[in-house]
Amino acid sequence: MEEMLLHKKVGIPRAISYYNNYPFYYGFFTALGIEVVLSDKTTTKIINEGSSYVVSDTCLPIKVFTGHVVNLLNKGCDVIFVPSLQSTGFKINNCSKIRGLPEIIRNVINKPFTMIEPTLDKTENIGFHDFCMQIAEAFGITDSKIVKAAAKAGWKIYDDFLEMTQSGVPYKEALENALNGKVLKKSVDIVKPLSVVIMAHGYNLFDERISMNIIKKLEKMDVKVYTSLDVPPQKALSSIKQIGEIQYWANELELTGTAAYYLLNNKVDGIVALSAFGCGPDSLMVDEMSYHCKEKGMPLIHLTIDEHTGEAGFVTRLEAFVDMLMRKKRRQFVKKSENIKSADVVKLREAKILTGSVK
Structure with a gap:
């Protein structure tokens, strides 16, 4: 733990929950004073490297996630965020591979590194505050008020991101602006x-x-x-x-x-x-x-x-x-045009009959 406290840096694989949750992750970690290091964007090399660590019938997203963990390790980042997102509501579950993601990574990558592996499992009453506390405690932060304030900062960025995407701003543009504290109006x-x-x-x-x-x-x-x-x-x-x-x-x-x-x-x-x-x-x-x-x-x-x-x-x-x-x-x-024309013909005939112009 003492070694980890000296780091104050965490690697986040650009895969799985990153794409939906990164605005929150970034705001939360940054508010706690923890530097965020991202893996590189997905490439064929990252996919192939991840595939080499797991069995062949593993699904593509897990192969990609594994490749991103290896990418972070190769960049010298040895504290990596690998959450276990069990259930997001009562009996609303993730698939077994996402639920067991920390165990998969632990067993397939035989390299020295530390995993930050918080669990979110609302079926078992492990809620979002518990999830955030687990992350903070891994860095020696135990004050609940500090963690709540950091979570609030994370939600602010996430809400800005969501506001933009739901108004039609493209994903990449919304993400970039939310991380920079900006909110774009819909074009x-x-x-x-x-x-x-x-x-x-x-x-x-x-x-x-x-x-x-x-x-x-x-x-x-x-x-x-x-x-x-x-x-x-x-x-x-x-x-x-x-x-x-x-x-x-x-x-x-x-x-x-x-x-x-x-x-x-x-x-x-x-x-x-x-x-x-x-x-x-x-x-x-x-x-x-x-x-x-x-x-x-x-x-x-x-x-x-x-x-x-x-x-x-x-x-x-x-x-x-x-x-x-x-x-x-x-x-x-x-077909719609033909129906309109047919309707017009009928109306014209009716008009002629009513005016007595049809003999």
Whole structure:
């Protein structure tokens, strides 16, 4: 502990909970006087290095996380933040690999380093304040008032980040500005012919290497893209209930809740499901949404990714889906135009009859 107190520095892998929670992590650690060191952005080298430490059937996000831990160690950072996020609500669980992330890292990386491994498990009454206290105590900080003040600072940055993303500010821009204490106003929306929502975990979607930069690819195809960050959590939860489902998985608001919100409000032309190959919870949630999409006639494509996914095939499937959406929209437009013309003809005939101009 004395050695750790001299560090006052912590490494955060740019993976898993980083993508949703980093604004809070940054504000919290900084308020405690602890310097934050980030791993590099995901590269093929990081993925391959992480893959070499774990068994082959491990899911891609865990391989990526492992690679980021190794990246931090190679940068000379030997105190690394690896939280165990068991459950975020009563019986609202994360998958077994995220729950056991500290144990996985401890057993696969045989190098000397210290893990900061706080547990959040609301099913077992280990709440968020307990989670924060565990982190602070690892650095010798035991004053609850100091920890609460640091958490407040973390929430301020997180709330600013969320305010921007929910107003339409892109993820990277919102993150950068929130960390610098700025809040941008929503820019004017450019109307695009098509719109889709991507149902995916933040760690799959906002990692540009893992997602093949799918958001930019869709935008280049003239498609407006929505994500889970555009939907307030309460609306996502309400949408899950409206389609007759319940929230079981901690990340379900990102997937089922987001897709259900846009499905129920008929706000998009299609849904893109993006998940890691072999992810059990994701496959269940995507199947669940596929059923509801078929009922409402909403097109859905499921794209799976792993370390071997080729960009060419990925883009081909995406382009084919967008082309299909465009053809469908054109047909709907033509049909609507024909219906309007038919209605006008009927009205014209009725007018002629009423005026006596028809003999």
